[in-house]
Amino acid sequence: MGLWTGLQLLLVVCTALTDADFVCNHCDCYGTTINCTARNLEHHPNASEWPTDMVVTYVVMDNNGLVHVTQYPPMAVLHLSLSHNRIVRIDGEAFLHLPNLTELDLSHNEITSDNLIADVFKGTYAPDEYKPLTNLHILKLSYNAIHMLRSDLFDHTPNLKILTLDSNPFKVLDSATVMALSTLTYLEVLDLSYTQLMDLPEYLLHTPKYIRVLNLTGNLMTRVPAALQHTHALEVLYFSDNPVIVLDHSSFQSEMPYLRELHISNMPNLTFISSGAMSKLVSLQEVYIGHNHHLSDISPDAFSSRKDNEESEQWPPIVKLDVGHNNLGALDRHLLGHWDVLQYLNLEGNPWVCDCENQWMVSTLLPTVEKIVQDQLDSLECSQPDQMRGRKLHELEVRDYHMRCMDTAGNHPEKDGKLLIGMLVGVLLAIPVTLILLLLLRNSRFGSRFFSRGPAAYSRTFYSPTDSAEH
Ligand SMILES: *[C@@H]1O[C@H](CO)[C@@H](O)[C@H](O)[C@H]1NC(C)=O
Ligand SMILES: *[C@@H]1O[C@H](CO)[C@@H](O)[C@H](O)[C@H]1NC(C)=O
Ligand SMILES: *[C@@H]1O[C@H](CO)[C@@H](O)[C@H](O)[C@H]1NC(C)=O
Ligand SMILES: *[C@@H]1O[C@H](CO)[C@@H](O)[C@H](O)[C@H]1NC(C)=O
Numbered sequence: 001m002g003l004w005t006g007l008q009l010l011l012v013v014c015t016a017l018t019d020a021d022f023v024c025n026h027c028d029c030y031g032t033t034i035n036c037t038a039r040n041l042e043h044h045p046n047a048s049e050w051p052t053d054m055v056v057t058y059v060v061m062d063n064n065g066l067v068h069v070t071q072y073p074p075m076a077v078l079h080l081s082l083s084h085n086r087i088v089r090i091d092g093e094a095f096l097h098l099p100n101l102t103e104l105d106l107s108h109n110e111i112t113s114d115n116l117i118a119d120v121f122k123g124t125y126a127p128d129e130y131k132p133l134t135n136l137h138i139l140k141l142s143y144n145a146i147h148m149l150r151s152d153l154f155d156h157t158p159n160l161k162i163l164t165l166d167s168n169p170f171k172v173l174d175s176a177t178v179m180a181l182s183t184l185t186y187l188e189v190l191d192l193s194y195t196q197l198m199d200l201p202e203y204l205l206h207t208p209k210y211i212r213v214l215n216l217t218g219n220l221m222t223r224v225p226a227a228l229q230h231t232h233a234l235e236v237l238y239f240s241d242n243p244v245i246v247l248d249h250s251s252f253q254s255e256m257p258y259l260r261e262l263h264i265s266n267m268p269n270l271t272f273i274s275s276g277a278m279s280k281l282v283s284l285q286e287v288y289i290g291h292n293h294h295l296s297d298i299s300p301d302a303f304s305s306r307k308d309n310e311e312s313e314q315w316p317p318i319v320k321l322d323v324g325h326n327n328l329g330a331l332d333r334h335l336l337g338h339w340d341v342l343q344y345l346n347l348e349g350n351p352w353v354c355d356c357e358n359q360w361m362v363s364t365l366l367p368t369v370e371k372i373v374q375d376q377l378d379s380l381e382c383s384q385p386d387q388m389r390g391r392k393l394h395e396l397e398v399r400d401y402h403m404r405c406m407d408t409a410g411n412h413p414e415k416d417g418k419l420l421i422g423m424l425v426g427v428l429l430a431i432p433v434t435l436i437l438l439l440l441l442r443n444s445r446f447g448s449r450f451f452s453r454g455p456a457a458y459s460r461t462f463y464s465p466t467d468s469a470e471h
């Protein structure tokens with residue numbers, strides 16, 4: 001009896017352990033999710049090893065040792081993540097039976113250009129169309145070994161909205177790559193950060209006319225690519241960490257009426273933002289210019305513009321400004337049109353100069369933005385002139401302190417002491433010289449007449465002007 005039950009049980013267990021349970025025996029299967037994160041999988045489960053008795057919408061297979069991705073069986077999967085594996089190869093039509101696939105993450109693998117072919121993304125057959133993965137909107141190919149894209153790569157993914165290609169060794173975007181990207185009519189977000197690019201091909205952004213967000217962080221660009229002129233709807237530009245030296249009126253050559261957020265931080269070579277550099281960016285709301293350790297000057301006219309037919313200056317409607325951790329000594333009050341509308345302002349980590357030209361920062365700016373810079377107040381310090389070093393701007397504000405001017409000869413007030421000593425030395429030298437001259441005069445004919453009143457009279461004459469000056 002016991003034996004019989006035991007055998008029965010064994011039979012049940014054996015039938016249960018068919019192919020179809022491989023995935024759920026190795027991973028967490030719950031709800032509509034299969035979580036195979038970090039299960040030491042070296043082989044991609046084949047089609048018959050996926051569960052057939054659950055509706056699966058979310059599959060995560062991150063952090064395994066997968067090398068070769070094979071075809072998935074029919075599933076209702078919306079999100080599939082294969083990030084942080086060692087994937088080199090993906091079979092053609094691998095995702096054919098995942099018609100609802102919306103997001104595919106293949107980042108952090110070893111995929112090369114040679115292995116990335118259009119067949120991989122082939123979708124269900126449609127009589128008069130390419131075979132599209134109609135619902136695929138997000139494709140992540142970051143951190144692979146891709147240096148170019150085949151021109152037909154996206155033939156089966158015409159509806160991509162977000163494409164990340166960052167941290168791949170592109171170096172340049174060749175014509176096949178440009179062609180591939182230009183087939184993505186509905187692309188909205190393109191991440192090309194850390195791809196070793198020195199420039200963008202001129203017409204790269206002409207066809208994908210809905211691009212809203214472009215990430216060019218961490219490239220080798222010494223100037224803002226002229227290709228940005230051809231964007232149609234760009235709203236957010238990440239351009240930090242590029243070796244730009246100067247931003248000037250030729251940086252953004254044509255008006256970008258939709259650009260509202262700009263990132264130009266972490267630029268070790270940037271020294272100067274000159275007049276008109278961002279005048280064409282008339283809709284800017286957020287500007288992040290931080291951690292540019294050599295940036296010592298932002299022109300008062302960096303943002304403002306003056307249209308030919310208008311008298312008055314125009315400023316973009318900036319509400320968030322980060323100028324933290326640069327090498328700025330001063331900020332000009334005309335840099336923004338309205339400081340009082342700011343919702344965010346970072347002034348930290350700059351060597352502020354506390355002289356009369358910067359008085360407005362202490363007396364006007366700080367009281368205006370006090371609420372939003374509250375937690376910076378302790379760290380905003382004067383670093384020049386010498387006798388002001390270490391004084392807190394906030395403390396000067398509270399004490400209604402009037403800072404001195406550096407004089408026109410470029411002498412700093414702290415040098416007044418040296419000047420006084422210089423004058424004293426001059427005076428001390430002048431006395432014996434004058435005495436010698438007087439003695440010489442006295443020995444001459446004119447002199448003897450002049451001094452005939454005797455030594456007492458002489459000394460009275462000599463000292464009396466000084467005496468009266470002292471009263
Ligand atoms: C998947 O499992 C890993 C570890 O087993 C866990 O850290 C992660 O949060 C899980 N992810 C999901 C989406 O459940
Ligand atoms: C799938 O894997 C199982 C177990 O490794 C194997 O028995 C089966 O033959 C494989 N099927 C295919 C179609 O490769
Ligand atoms: C998958 O898409 C089909 C139509 O393409 C739809 O009928 C079905 O409900 C979708 N499944 C899920 C889980 O969204
Ligand atoms: C842009 O790229 C940087 C670096 O790869 C990343 O930190 C940032 O999140 C990206 N931004 C967007 C919107 O993709």
Ligand SMILES: *[C@@H]1O[C@H](CO)[C@@H](O)[C@H](O)[C@H]1NC(C)=O
Nearest residue numbers: 221222243244245268269270
């Ligand atoms: C940028 O500065 C680094 C050193 O900080 C230097 O090695 C590099 O050559 C500079 N790049 C350019 C384009 O000037």
